[in-house]
Amino acid sequence: MSMIEKKAILIGCGISGPVMALFLKRIGIETIIYEAQTQYRDDVGAFLGISPNGLNVLKELMPLENILTDFTPGKMAFFNGKNKNIGEIDNANQTELYGAETVQLKRGLLNKAIREVAIANGINIELGKKLTSITQTEKTATVFFNDGTSATADFIIGCDGIHSTTRKLLFPNGPKPVYTGLLSTGGLTKLANVQNLYGSIRMIFGERAFFAYAVSNLGDVWWFNNISREKEPSRNELTAMELNHLKNTLLALHKNDPEPITDIIKSANKVEIYPVYDIPFLEKWHRGRVCLIGDSAHATAPHIGQGASLALEDTIVLAKCIRDLPSLEAAFAKFQALRQDRVKKIVREARKVGNNKRAPNKFQQFFRDLLLPFFVKMEAKKMDWVYSYKVDWNEKII
Template identity: 45%
Template sequence: MDKKVLVIGAGVAGPILALQLKKIGFDVEIFEARSEGNTKEGAFLGLTPNGLNVLKEFIDLKLLTKDYTPGSMKFFNSKGKQIAKLDTAYQKQQYGVETIQIKRANLTKYVRLAAKAAGIKIWYDKKFISYHEDNKQITANFADGTMVTGYIMLACDGMFSEVRKQLFPNTSALKYTKVISTGGYANVAELSEPLDSIRMNFGERGFFAYSVSDKGEVWWFNNYFREQEPKPKEIEKTLNTEIQAYLADIHQHDDPLFSKIIKNSHQILAYPIYDVPKLLHWYKGRVCLIGDAAHGISPHIGQGASLALEDTVVIAELLKLHKDYRPAFQFFQRERQSRVERVIKSARKVGNTKTKTNPVTAWFRDRLIGLFIKKQIKQLDWIYGWIFPLKNRN
């Protein structure tokens, strides 16, 4: 098999998808809109066992623990009392790997290096603008005038997918959720040693979470609720200052350490959260959407990257099994849609627990969260223990 596949996007999923496809005999090239030296992916993300077990085939997971925080969590109420703990140590025995947090820029670097080492070409500064196809091939057009032809095109270009807009222009508009995912990096004298867990704090008026990486850097995150969708210029210039002031206000009566972290942040991140509309189809003709391009998810349970990595396994296996893209695309959506929609629903539910609470709900939360977490550990097996069986897929 020497058919060329065009992969749009060299984030987390794109290079791993290319590696999956090369393994089964496809000729693959990746096209990335940003320049090779663009390392502005400042956020960090959670990688859970289902995603890590996909990555480990192509990446030495030890690389991921050179700048990271653990995935275990300890929960505290507004008085600073620990009310629950979610220890991820059990995952190592059960799934072979354990949840971690890693900077997105580092993860992107490692997957690109793995693709490059396998001889896969990544073209940078290739902003996708349109495509056309016939009964034999598809041609992608880029902003610099480049035209590239292939057998099929797989879009890994994320939540704001330009490919999705081209495929389904009337049904792909994103919906602002009135929530902005915020976070940042800080250096604080009292927090110079790595922590064994993420500190999840339900403050008097808002939620605040932080941990300390193996390099002694504080990584923190929370949600900022904003009725008005921020404009691009606000995100670039004023939103960070607005968020910093907001956090200082809502946490003024909480542990003084929170305010110190916020004040000493050398980088503050802000990403408005959007709902990707449920699409009737994830594919059209010779094009198929992968990961966030097909089923974007809010970041509340750290499954965006892991679900996209699962997608790479499934689409590659189905293309291998069916030989033809048409049934492969159909079975891909049929296999994946119910699972990702269930995970999306779980993420929204968790996000709702971080909203402002009144004293009564806080009282119940403090007393029941431990039982809830114990129950959740058992229930999370359907996410973390994911395996794609090939039985009855044709």
């Protein structure tokens, strides 16, 4: 390593924080992770997709068997509101092509597995540390927390997600997350007689809203729904929404859609709901001795399942830049230069797919159903450049 930096502070202990810490440890940098939550919340959040480009980063640090204990396959089958199959994206040859196969994983299970690897490797994690300010000198960066404590290191990496406090402090006049006009709901439930539906995520373009579900390897039903809503809800508005009210809203939206959608909604004993955001492109992802990664720098809507995988890609690329380049400034600048074009393209693609999930009129539905099989085949081919992305740890960055 060509730099004198030996200690890093990471803000956020989600998916990217512990992985970033492990790669920094590999190049001899001591790290400590500060997390605002006062306890680990592995029960919060539903599930997310991880594709080969993300899984290949995880394979650097752990056997994938550690996280493939409870999952649904990533193959997608598309249906219209009349239950007619209008397209498929198969992933049967992904392992052969890319070294891993797309899966859906519980967010909490993934967080826990990554965190345990970090702790086993001596990474220190401190909870209840809500970031309030950052100061920098020529040689150090210091974080201050709402409990009155502070910490100083050679540099800071913000891994604190779409509503990143690190980003707000770094660029107070920078762009804010933008509401995309969609709410996402979802959950996990049990339902009888669905085992024969195992093998793919069934994506239904319903009459009034989009709905998707899959059966896991343990026989549970994992599902999500996207609701068009122009007005951005307040956070309190969604958290205060009663389960019965939410279920009744979903049942009304999907009353004319194929079974077992209504049974899935009725049997849910918990429903997650959140507005879908992405971030207008940041001109810079770094300033001085502070750098942003993952959703902190380039949040993407979840419609093509790349948020977590992009964050994982960031960790290995940034660690290599820090390892190989002569200064932090050069490392952070190179990191953004290597990542920005790819990220922009994926964020734009996710926005486009999200727009297609808004409820169309009858005329639009007809042409969507007619043309979707062709678009699905095109999208499957287009995803090759996403999935085939692989970083060689041993290759030097110059």
